[in-house]
Amino acid sequence: MPLRILLVDDHEVVRLGLKALLSRQENFKVVAEAATGEEAVEKTREFRPDVVVMDIRLPGKSGIEATQEIVAEHPDTKVIILTSYADDDLLFEAINAGASGYVLKQIGSNDLVEALERIGRGESLLDPRLTQKLFQRVREASRHVEGQAFAELTPQELRILARVAEGKTNREIASEVFLSEKTVRNYVSSILSKLNLSSRTEAAAYAVRHHIHNHLPASTE
Numbered sequence: 001m002p003l004r005i006l007l008v009d010d011h012e013v014v015r016l017g018l019k020a021l022l023s024r025q026e027n028f029k030v031v032a033e034a035a036t037g038e039e040a041v042e043k044t045r046e047f048r049p050d051v052v053v054m055d056i057r058l059p060g061k062s063g064i065e066a067t068q069e070i071v072a073e074h075p076d077t078k079v080i081i082l083t084s085y086a087d088d089d090l091l092f093e094a095i096n097a098g099a100s101g102y103v104l105k106q107i108g109s110n111d112l113v114e115a116l117e118r119i120g121r122g123e124s125l126l127d128p129r130l131t132q133k134l135f136q137r138v139r140e141a142s143r144h145v146e147g148q149a150f151a152e153l154t155p156q157e158l159r160i161l162a163r164v165a166e167g168k169t170n171r172e173i174a175s176e177v178f179l180s181e182k183t184v185r186n187y188v189s190s191i192l193s194k195l196n197l198s199s200r201t202e203a204a205a206y207a208v209r210h211h212i213h214n215h216l217p218a219s220t221e
Contacts, residue, residue, distance in 0.1 A: 002029040003120040006049040008040040008066070009082075010058050014105075018053065018082075021109050028116065037061025044070045049077060051119055054099070056083045056090055064093045071098030078119045082112075101125035149210040152194045155217040160187045162216055164200055165207035 005028055007015045015033050022028040032047045034040040037058045044052060052070060056063040067079045080101035081094045094102050101119050103112070115125050150158060156177070163173045170188065174181040188200065197203050 002027050003051055003116065004029050004031045004047070004049045005116070006030075006032045006034065006040065006043055006047060006052045008034045008037075008052060008058070008063065009055040010035045014055075021112070022116075025113055028113075035059075037063060037066035040066045041069050041073075044074055044077060048074065051116060052077060052079045053082050053116070054079050056081060056085060056094070064090070064097050067094065067099050068097040078122070080115065080119050080125070082107075149206075150212065150215050153191065157187055157191050157194075158212065158216055160184060161191050161203060161207050162212050164188065164191075165204045165212060167204070 007018050009015050019030045022030055031049055032043045034043045038061050054063045054067055078100040081099050082103055084105045091102055103115055118125050160173055170181050170184045174184045
């Protein structure tokens with residue numbers, strides 16, 4: 001059974017070109033076209049396509065908004081974003097909206113056919129030119145989350161927590177950071193309070209989980 005496709009683009013010539021390309025493929029059937037986001041949602045309800053090929057820049061409801069609505073109403077319908085915009089923010093918005101793929105209009109015809117086949121099989125797909133950007137953003141987001149994990153701690157508390165994570169006692173830590181054992185004990189109590197933890201073991205696990213050594217003050221390296 002051919003893959004049933006809905007084409008969404010506000011430029012008729014683009015839709016005609018896509019339809020001509022896909023009509024040459026026996027495993028594809030273009031069941032409907034739409035020029036706006038609102039129309040895309042309506043046509044999805046009416047024709048229940050397997051895949052929606054969605055432009056982002058549409059009059060009225062954007063392609064991102066239409067994607068979110070379509071995916072929420074029809075979980076079995078896959079949406080692939082086909083756009084001219086290699087934009088990091090749009091890429092993330094599309095993924096968050098539930099799009100299964102994001103490719104640029106500069107894609108070759110054979111590659112587009114393959115992309116649609118993969119989306120139809122339930123795979124996810126990103127244009128290779130955007131994949132590196134996505135991984136970079138994910139890494140940046142991860143580093144931000146880790147940094148926030150220690151946001152309330154002072155540089156000295158970070159140094160002491162790092163040593164707690166290494167399994168050192170208060171006495172050993174006091175010797176290394178040139179403080180009294182009592183002062184180190186007070187620091188540890190403050191750390192537990194700020195992180196809402198109840199024991200040194202929990203604090204050590206927390207520090208390791210959030211890669212504390214990536215966030216230590218430069219003077220300790």
